[in-house]
Amino acid sequence: MEEEFEFGSPEEQKQSVDRYEEMIRNDDQYFFDAAAFESIIDYYALKNDPVKALQVIGFAINQHPFETIFLVKQAQIYASIQNFDEALAALEKAELLEPSEGDIYLIRGTIYSSMGWFDDAEENLKKALHSADNKEDVYYQLGNMFQVKGDFEKAVHYLKKSLQINQENQDALYELAFCYDIIGRQEESISFYKHFIDNDPYSYVAWYNLGNAYHKLGRYEEAIDAYDYAILIKENFASAYFNKGNALVNLDRYSEAIDIYKQTFEYEPPSADTYCAIGECYEKLELMDTARDYYKKAVKLDNTLADAWFGIGVTLDFEERYFESLHFYKKALEFDDENPDYWFAIADARYKLGQFEEAEKAYMKVVELNPTDIEAWLDFSSIYFEKKNHLQAIETMAEAIKCNPEIPELYYRLVAYLFADGQYNDALNTLDLALAIDPDKHDILFEYLPQLQGNQVIVDIINKYKDNT
Template sequence: MNQDFPFLNEDFEDLRELLQQFENLRSGKSHSFLDEDSFEQIIDYYDEHDELPTAMQAAEIGIAQFPYSSTLLLKKANLLIETKKYREALELLEKAALLDRNDINLYILQTDVYLALNQHQKAAAVLEEQIEQFTGEDRTELLLELADVYDDWEEFEKVFDCLKMALEHEPNSEEALHKICFWTEFTGRNEESIRLHTDIINEFPYNQLAWFNLGTAYQGLKLYEKAIDAYQYAIAIDEKFDYAYRNMGDAYIRLHKYADAIEVLQKHLEIAKPEDVIYEAIGHCYQRQKKFTQARYYYRKASHLSPTDDKLYYKIAVAYMMEANWDHAAKSLLSAIKINKQKAEYNIALGECFLELGKNKDALMHFMNAVKTRPKSATAWQALIKGLYTSGFLEEALTQLTQAEEKAGRKPIFVYYRAAILIAMGKAKEGIIHLETALQMAPRLVKKIVELDPALLQHGNVLELISRYRRKR
């Protein structure tokens, strides 16, 4: 490779010669004169190779020869900071300031010291006092540094303010554009971000990062159509802008435009490294289109990249359940539970599969697991009571119903279930009283009692009572 770039060989040879001259100087041998720039290179070399004692020695020898070099003083101060000698570093920085106050590294190093000492107010003050003294890239760099100080200080609104100022000063600063995207979402200042990036685009219409940030701000306000328009401009400028495709896919999903979402997410896969979240999102889109085979295909591709993600196996199972393929669904749920035994949702779904497969004992075991995992979950108790009812254990269902009301509260669904159980036990009069109470509490939930046992509608009193409430509604 160096044969293709001969200047690399030349640079390496020059550096090696400098290092040899420095070694000769250290050991007292004859050596060529080393100028200020040479000492800077030598210090940087040893610093980059984590040979801090040698770097420090080079700095001290250099300063002895060039006592008025602010650059060498800053190099030594940086080494002192790396070795956590903060007080010594500050003293050296004060000396460097007397020689040259126009080097922004002076203020950045002072900031580093104050941050290390957990003195955020002093760190911020150093930068705030100097920002107006600098122009061009130096001012942008100080504003970005100040944003980092406020981040460390957890003054998050001020982080956004600094980044906004940096972009008002230098609209094409990539670092500021990248950072403000996150902080817009974090602080929720989407309207300001829209105004800022609109101004940038008016001046620099081919700035794809500004278009992208405009899209994310619109997306933060749930203005998905406008967000998509902005992302499309970003992609028109840079057709390999993978994050624009990713965000556009999310916006299409929010709009329930699943075919469009699949198209842009597939494009993301073509230009970027495959990611489990992208495969999962495509699977979700196919599932919402009721294309369950394709949904499972992409969920599996996601699980190959993230084999310990239990929710992917659960999603595969749900896709099977939608097709009433209970056996395959149960196998996927067992895989999910093997990874995460504490998820009540998985145990409930597996219990439902086993009920459909006629394995009632296994179903009840998993419903019990769900209740143990989430004793205050009305959904878990509902699944257990339904399982007991379906299995014919009416007395136990009534007992567990009392437990459910103690743990999860007296929910309308529990009153409906109590009515159903009592009627099924032959206690129709008592059951009808509870059914009327349930209808008064939540008339829309009456469908739950029908789902539990359609045969209940054969009872004249039940049908008459339900009909009466429907007429009232």
Template sequence: MQDPFSNNSDSPIPRFEQMLKTNEIYFFDAEDFECIVQYYIDTGEINLAKKAIQLAIKQHPIHSELLLLKSELLIFDGAYEDAKHLLESIEEIDPNNQEIFVQRATIFSKNKNHQAAIDLLLESLKHSEELIEIWCLLGMEYMVLEKYSEATEYFKLCIEQDPEDYQVLYNLLFCFEFLREYEQAIEVINSILEKNPYNEIAWHEIGKQYLNLDRDADALSAFDFAIISEDRFTGAYIEKGKVLEKMGRTNEAIENYQISIQIDDPSAYAYLRIGKCHQSLGNDMLAIQYYKKSVQEDPSSEKSWIALIDFYIHKEDVKKALYYTDKALLINENSVGYNKRNALLLQTLGKYIEAEIAYQNTIELGNYELEIWIEWMNTLIFLNEWEKLITIGHQAKEFYPNAEELDFRIAASYQKLSRLNEADFFIQDLFKKKKEPSESFLEFFPDFRRIFNNY
């Protein structure tokens, strides 16, 4: 097949596109049509692919490869039954064509019948000469079924034949990491490096596997080799910086992050890491500067905003922390991290009505930490909302049935409402379990020590 991306005069693409601008119909041989249709599929121009295949079938009605491309487009559109019927017709013309098995397996996969897809692909191995595609598809189907051990076997076969198929390599490493088989991952990557010692991707990936095994020195060496192999490999500088940070070599980490920014477009992550490094060195002004650069580079970066907010929380500058929390919430009001900090900061400032709403938002967004439930209940204490406090306390107990901090607050709330029998139920239970009220609770209810001691 001709290369559809070539700019030479043999490429059929310009001629086909010229035809579309006129009312004329040009003749193309079948191989040219294959090239044209595949080009438009690969570039995502599906409507043009459909136009091309329609004309192709008119000119070459029984050409199996063109019919298979039509079937592929039908599958893309979700017209699985039409694709099945077409594949049956193609099988009569070309019964041993591997692509028939592949497309039928794809239909099974699209319908979430992955085991049927696997069975068909295994059968196709008996008839196929080009095995790599089948191995890759089998690996993908086993991955979907979370059968990672089986998936690794087929991905390894692919890598043995094509060590530079990085998508397969990434899939294989994902399986190994899920299985925590880091040594096996290293073994596979070493086999790639034996064939090409200057494969920067392989060095990068083996470094990450060494990190999984806490072999930091080996990881650092691997990232160095990745940089030697390709001195503009941004990812290797970032990973090397992270290892250096972990090893306490903070200034060297900053240097590597800076290099990554100089090589490529600045990234919010690199700015964030530099900010973290400067904060650990006590360079507060530089830390703030890089945190701000990070959020400017990527305003949607939650980690960057949280680093900036937490910096001011650590410095006990509550108003500035709240200022940046408000800005972050304008960008993403559904962030659990932002809402949690907003609630805690509002509570610290004594804005209990706003804090109570923020705690409710935090819980509704899925943060069920015990601390959040307790602080929400504490804001309701300040607001004298005893009925609501009891309701929230019982909701919290669904997640933390044995948390005495919840029980003490519920008991005290029943006391405030003069619902003494219900209060006694909780107090007696706490007494039997030999639970003592915490100092933080007694700050809210100092008389409770006496009440509790009377039991």
């Protein structure tokens, strides 16, 4: 005769699991009541062992063929391993047994969302709202579904509804922060989290997301305060330490940032990203040997971390070891070949090594990837100018202006090139354009071609603009 259990403690669950595993070893058939089977299934599910969980469900359905819960759990397990056809088949059987069971529609809606069948997903999730006890989960899944669909406004609406029912749903808090970020409504995000904190001042997740919202708006001091509250509530909150470190970096407080980054090691194993961030701080402090050590630690943990390879290159470049730096810049490109910063660094190193043709190609790649990089355009055109290829320099600067028509530095540089090429009328017309945009920056022209300071025509035009401002 089977001993009766009240299931609720880990010890009692283990007794059921041990008895089940004994049955398997003995190749026998023992009877378990429905509660015992549920407990065993949950044990294997929590251990992330879907094969054993499904095996238990098979026994449970054989012994309790009219218990809907086992078909629902079967669908959940199949869905977790992306076997959607089997999951939907299990839900169809469950619906025949108990059509009012809300979890059937909740799981089916979640599956349809994963499959991209958004209309069917919404229909099922809204059915679940009428019958499910856990309405906050349904609202949360509706929020997720609209995120996947790309309708972030509706996602915000449903995630808020989930949180109105259950303020402790940390996943909903994180997802809501993500949605606000995507739609660029950080101010609204700040208002929401402030109000949330008024009701639940000990929510470290809310403080953390408030900090992130401040961070994205460049309000770094306020972000640091919010991260500090999150850390005060949850001392081992490594992500809050890391983001606080990032905020300190944005305030150029590199030594403090290093200390904060290193505190994450007390609560989680060192990561490549953290080592890389520390390396960047030492780089900004011009402690290049130490910076390089941390970048090397980063690539040792993650050989594909492009920023760490790039950082090693930067430290070598700083020490005028340009040839060596190129190796590491190219290594960074292996993992992120569309990064304009990497191409810019290569172009600059090539230029310093006198490899002008390779430098031109690299600069061309920079402005192709990031046509708003003014410094790149200026440096790119300078190569042609220094080689006395004035026409190519002029064409390059004209293209730069086409991409950035409001940047006075580009016009002043073009004026210099036009004068150097003897195109005086075009130069004076371009000077008018430059002065109209920003007359205060006319010194750029003389910095590049000092001899133009003696040109009375240019001086008179500049003085005319200065007198009118």
